[in-house]
Amino acid sequence: MLGFIGSGSHLTERCRVRRRRGSRCSRVWSESVEGGLCTGDWREFRAKLVLGERDVAVKKDCEWCHLLTSAEPGCLLLANPNFFGENQVYFRHAVILLLQSDEDGAHGIIINKRMKTQLKSMSTEPNALSNNRIYFGGDVGETLFFIHDYADLRNTAEVFPGVFCGGYEEILEAAERGTINPERVKVFLRYCGWAPNQLQDEIENKVWIPAACSKDVRPKELLC
Numbered sequence: 654m655l656g657f658i659g660s661g662s663h664l665t666e667r668c669r670v671r672r673r674r675g676s677r678c679s680r681v682w683s684e685s686v687e688g689g690l691c692t693g694d695w696r697e698f699r700a701k702l703v704l705g706e707r708d709v710a711v712k713k714d715c716e717w718c719h720l721l722t723s724a725e726p727g728c729l730l731l732a733n734p735n736f737f738g739e740n741q742v743y744f745r746h747a748v749i750l751l752l753q754s755d756e757d758g759a760h761g762i763i764i765n766k767r768m769k770t771q772l773k774s775m776s777t778e779p780n781a782l783s784n785n786r787i788y789f790g791g792d793v794g795e796t797l798f799f800i801h802d803y804a805d806l807r808n809t810a811e812v813f814p815g816v817f818c819g820g821y822e823e824i825l826e827a828a829e830r831g832t833i834n835p836e837r838v839k840v841f842l843r844y845c846g847w848a849p850n851q852l853q854d855e856i857e858n859k860v861w862i863p864a865a866c867s868k869d870v871r872p873k874e875l876l877c
Contacts, residue, residue, distance in 0.1 A: 697867065718866035724754045724852050727813045730761065731862040743789060749845055749861075750800075752812050759847040762790035762798055764839075772840050781828030781835045791845035798841040799824060803833055814868040 700717040721728055730749040737744040743766060751761040766789040773783035775797075782799075790798060799821050804811070806827065809820040827833040847855070855861055 716867050721863040724863045728863050728865050736860045758849050759852045760844050762841045762844050785840050788841045790841035791843045793844050793846040800839040
């Protein structure tokens with residue numbers, strides 16, 4: 654039986670926890686904002702710090718991308734093809750959007766493995782998303798994830814700047830009303846999962862290369 658990430662409650666709660674905990678950089682950013690030193694996305698502020706060390710100027714709202722030393726929700730994981738030969742070949746050249754990473758483990762979805770299958774082949778009742786192509790999201794479970802750029806839908810969580818996950822029922826209702834374009838919704842089947850500390854161990858062993866980037870340089874698969 655397929656599971657639908659429709660309520661968004663799980664991811665929404667993860668996002669709340671992430672904001673409560675924050676990182677050292679996000680706390681410095683918050684203090685800078687309160688002190689009137691800067692405004693905007695704390696990720697952009699961090700990019701300025703990282704790229705500033707390389708004498709590269711980062712202007713507000715510009716395009717940027719840099720590597721990370723550890724995974725964080727919303728980052729991209731780039732697969733090292735040297736680690737995926739005959740086994741797990743679907744990870745070769747994979748780009749994964751990390752949705753969650755904390756002491757309970759991590760999970761994300763592969764975003765660049767589109768399948769020939771349409772959603773209607775997995776549902777008995779036709780709906781506004783029936784003709785949408787499905788992306789192979791990973792090797793765990795039978796869950797469907799719905800990624801889009803509609804910020805005003807209920808029961809969704811922002812998983813990347815300007816990119817949201819969840820709201821399945823809301824997506825269908827809005828599509829039936831004609832207020833959203835179903836073609837701007839990407840459907841992902843299954844996901845990638847890691848046990849506690851497993852992902853960081855793999856990153857340290859160069860299996861995955863974590864990177865952060867601005868929304869302007871996000872992969873085309875996230876350009877809903």
